[in-house]
Amino acid sequence: MPRRTLDNPLVPAVLGLLLEQPSHPYQMLAELRKRSDNNAAALNRGSLYNVVAALAEAGWVAAQGQQRAGNRPERTVYALTPTGHGELVRQLDSRIRNPEREFSRFLGAVTYLGALGPGGAAEALTERAGRLRERTAADEERLAEALASGVPRLHVIEAEYALSLARAELAWIDAIVDDIRTGALEWPAGPAGSGAGSGAGSSDSGPAASAAPAESGQPER
Amino acid sequence: MPRRTLDNPLVPAVLGLLLEQPSHPYQMLAELRKRSDNNAAALNRGSLYNVVAALAEAGWVAAQGQQRAGNRPERTVYALTPTGHGELVRQLDSRIRNPEREFSRFLGAVTYLGALGPGGAAEALTERAGRLRERTAADEERLAEALASGVPRLHVIEAEYALSLARAELAWIDAIVDDIRTGALEWPAGPAGSGAGSGAGSSDSGPAASAAPAESGQPER
DNA sequence: GCGCATATAGTCTATTTGGACTGTTAGAGT
């Protein structure tokens, strides 16, 4: 029994999909998964059903009744209500108007970049740049293909946006790596800003500091 | 009784703080709040205590015993263990190396920009740009002041990074607004890519479509 | 024609989160 999850990254995505055509949750999931890769929000079954239920409770979407095809488990098909359409517009508008501070794992990590030491930091950043460059190139290609095949540009602007940011990140990383290598970015030793080297971690050392920096392949999870 | 929240935006932040000096949760909270404004992660009491407990259970941090100053409620002071230091390095390294797709509310909204109609979209984007520009200018100033007052650049790179991205976003928004105004960005009518105007929302209309786009001041929450 | 892998659809529950609630104490105002 959900209550009101009406502020949630999935909400605009669900409403947006229903704007195109009525659908049942499982189908939305599949559709969103397919479009994903930069699209919105981490996707999860439980969450989706939850959100849809909340949306239905709030009257933003309405069940159009059960269907059963072939004879799979019953699927409840939902459609956008006028209220829902209004709310979608309201939410989109609001989310666009107010820039919110967004936090990324990368931003969180960069904050403590110092702990890696100049060598370790440069190395890790360089690897990120490499991977990012590959991914970005692939995304660019996909975008170009989509446009070439007649998809209207409006329907892929989110990809354009993501690409812009990715390029900016790349440029930034390259610049920082350069500054580390040339010494333009100084590396104050030890923990805080205080010069006193109170503890752990020999003042800097070459590449990786103490503990081996993981298998550096997969994410840590 | 927490289990293992060891992958969590707060984790690097907490470990990073303890790298500077031992501290108790409430203090970390205050410190993180102060540094916030672009720093890492949404901050919340419950979550923080939870994370610290998990960290302690895992042996990444260790309680240094109770203290009571003046005579406030007891505060348990935690310090980073060698294991914790190693894990911090490992996590930072991993988060930097692997670029992950990050989802922002803005990205999610832009995906369905079409629903606002060209007028509504241009207007909303313009307002965002304005606010973003203000905020960015303020951030730039703060950054400059910090550097001028002797804070080592390494300790404010996350601000540099955030600024780079903000500037890129601004440039993108400006370009898109332009393309909308000049008509370079075409606006296919109706729901999906299908030309058929099946339903709600008169094909475009001026500024805001149906329902009034909120009090457009505060976030919707 | 029979079993097995996979796709379909959904439910259920253990972690996590956010934020309300509790209680203390130092300091400001009167």
Place this chain on the structure above:
DNA sequence: ACTCTAACAGTCCAAATAGACTATATGCGC
């Protein structure tokens, strides 16, 4: 000296999430 407020420090619980689990139905290989 006495009350009142704001800062301090934490606990606790309802709401939300992620993802494991259930169950049927195709369709493929053998």
